[in-house]
Amino acid sequence: MTDQSTKKFSYTLKATDGRARTGVIHTPRGDIRTPAFMPVGTAATVKAMMPESVAATGADILLGNTYHLMLRPTAERIDRLGGLHKFMNWDKPILTDSGGFQVMSLASLRKLTEKGVTFKSHIDGSKHELTPERSMEIQKLLGSDIVMCFDECPALPADRKRIAESMRLSMRWAQRSRDAFGDRPGYALFGIMQGGLERDFREESAEALKEIGFEGYAIGGLAVGEGQEAMFDCLDYAPGFLPEDKPRYLMGVGKPDDIVGAVKRGVDMMDCVLPSRSGRTGQVWTRMGVLNIKNARHQDDPRPIDENCTCPACTNYSRAYLHHVFRSNEMISGMLLTWHNLHYFQEIMQGMRDAISEGRFDAWEADFHANRAQGDI
Numbered sequence: 001m002t003d004q005s006t007k008k009f010s011y012t013l014k015a016t017d018g019r020a021r022t023g024v025i026h027t028p029r030g031d032i033r034t035p036a037f038m039p040v041g042t043a044a045t046v047k048a049m050m051p052e053s054v055a056a057t058g059a060d061i062l063l064g065n066t067y068h069l070m071l072r073p074t075a076e077r078i079d080r081l082g083g084l085h086k087f088m089n090w091d092k093p094i095l096t097d098s099g100g101f102q103v104m105s106l107a108s109l110r111k112l113t114e115k116g117v118t119f120k121s122h123i124d125g126s127k128h129e130l131t132p133e134r135s136m137e138i139q140k141l142l143g144s145d146i147v148m149c150f151d152e153c154p155a156l157p158a159d160r161k162r163i164a165e166s167m168r169l170s171m172r173w174a175q176r177s178r179d180a181f182g183d184r185p186g187y188a189l190f191g192i193m194q195g196g197l198e199r200d201f202r203e204e205s206a207e208a209l210k211e212i213g214f215e216g217y218a219i220g221g222l223a224v225g226e227g228q229e230a231m232f233d234c235l236d237y238a239p240g241f242l243p244e245d246k247p248r249y250l251m252g253v254g255k256p257d258d259i260v261g262a263v264k265r266g267v268d269m270m271d272c273v274l275p276s277r278s279g280r281t282g283q284v285w286t287r288m289g290v291l292n293i294k295n296a297r298h299q300d301d302p303r304p305i306d307e308n309c310t311c312p313a314c315t316n317y318s319r320a321y322l323h324h325v326f327r328s329n330e331m332i333s334g335m336l337l338t339w340h341n342l343h344y345f346q347e348i349m350q351g352m353r354d355a356i357s358e359g360r361f362d363a364w365e366a367d368f369h370a371n372r373a374q375g376d377i
């Protein structure tokens, strides 16, 4: 167990190539190589993966969810049992979301006021309240290393008036989150930029967050159905509004080409449920593009998913086998496909970290897109 109090949280920028950056986030529980992809462990598990397998894919950090864990098994119980790291047997860094986003997408009977949000649990219908103060308390009880401000992520499409009001509420909540977070050496609080697809509101939000001061800054309010083009248009300016010497976390992104486009535009950290969730539905992401293993064309195919992949699925199993266990709804199907997808996502990140360090990001990006076949793979 590392002594949390002595070591600090810091970000070191190592190299840039255009607007792309590579560096390291130092935390008392370990370093995070950026750009970083962070697997999502919603209910204290990255579904279908043992923690040591998640580490084996190259992940330096994983995500937890305030919303899910406060409902079940509750933050107080996890605290009594030694905190989330011990509870889920993951001793590297953990980032937890603040809960507001999940309330709006999962809970029912939600009531939003200046104070916070009240809602009914999607699990058992019990009533709960989340405020900036309660979210900070929950994330402290969980023991997460990177805490997210409590914010409101407006559903798109929304008119400018709604976007502005929502963003300004989130900025007031950001101040309350900062005040409630307190002085916790070694732990980090990240602000979350809002503002929809409006450049002026994005700049206003960034200025408000910089005024408060955070250890890192997230770009929220995206990957909510706006589409890649609109997201990239926003990322053409939004990261630049944030401090250069602090990590930038784009929340909820995304497909491999979304991730590459975001890193190209200056993003350092990303998360997405895609590799694990799609793995359970048979969707397999590879350097040649995406395939679905349930397709009958795989049932006699002795080849691995990807000859060049070193993950256990590609090293030891044929497409025919993976097709069979998927069709038979065997547990090993979700395990192997999730492992492969997470391994591939981390391979993309390592490729970009190396390319940026060596000043050849554009060539790497061109190669990445060239490999993605149009037809069957």
Ligand SMILES: CNc1nc2cc3c(=O)[nH]c(N)nc3c(CCc3ccccc3)c2[nH]1
Pocket (backbone or CB within 6 Å): 040, 063, 064, 065, 095, 096, 097, 098, 099, 100, 101, 148, 151, 152, 153, 192, 219, 220, 221, 222, 223, 224, 251, 252, 253, 271
């Ligand atoms: C899929 N798209 C997506 N867009 C998001 C926007 C926001 C946003 O504006 N505010 C907050 N707080 N979270 C967001 C999330 C959830 C990310 C997450 C999930 C699980 C664990 C830890 C973190 C988003 N996810």
Ligand SMILES: [Zn+2]
Pocket (backbone or CB within 6 Å): 305, 306, 309, 310, 311, 312, 313, 314, 315, 340, 343
């Ligand atoms: Zn593989």
